[in-house]
Amino acid sequence: MTDEQRKSVALEYLKAFDRGGVTSNGGSVLDLFADDAQVYFPKWGLATGKEEIGTFLADVGGTITLIEHHYAGFNWVFSGSDVVVCEGTSHGAHRDGPWRAGVPEWGAGRWCDVFEIRDWKIQRCFVYLDPDYAGKDTTRYPWLARRSSPSGL
Template sequence: MAITTGTMTDEQRKSVALEYLKGFDRGGTTSSGAPLLDLFDDDAQVYFPKWGLATGKEEIGRLFGEVGATIRAIEHHYASLNWVFAGDTVVCEGGSHGEHVDGPWRAGVPEWGAGRWCDVFEIRDFKIQRVFIYLDPDYAGGDRDRYPWLKDR
């Protein structure tokens, strides 16, 4: 972890988080064309459900590559994002739609399906130190047999 060298405002931290989300919508590049990994500190951590915890840019790149290989397209719903700020911590809740290798998804269609998510960031010195991603990785809604309430839907 790097020593903090400058104070950031909530709006500055939000701009880093938005650049990260928009980078996924652009296929893994920032608005300047740089790789998404440039937004991360060297020893950052990323958690993704069913993948686990990645530490450092090399592992984070592997996580993004493996998960990203299953997603053909994604678009986050920026107009309806909810933001919470507490020091270096930024929480963003929202929805998305896109195309997974198993099929399409859209937040709220069906209501119980994938597409709703919440990311918890720690952002310091204009770098993502940590982002834990909370969502249902069953984008196409195929995992119904293990949940009795979904069998007939």
């Protein structure tokens, strides 16, 4: 596969999330994965195989009511092998509240996905982001607690 072909698979994966887990041909986002694929997501862990990936998607997807990725601003890195890295931003609505990259600057919405794609299937997708979409976890981080206080001190 070429880098552009691998990129098209990664884009289909990201766009499926914007469509509630449905691919452009009406299939499931799970169809994009190899049978023995692995997905890593912070605070969820490592899912191996389509069954576990389905559980992960149901768990995390069940907390998100809307997501929109900002495609025009994506940064792509190609390794010359099967690895494709995509860095980007998003906004949406989580059960705990909305998020938008950059609002606040320290909040959720910036992410980086590392894909390994072979034979038109995602073999591995490791997601790096802050899973506290609504920015509620501020008390454990003194600098965020200060920024979130009314005085901002």
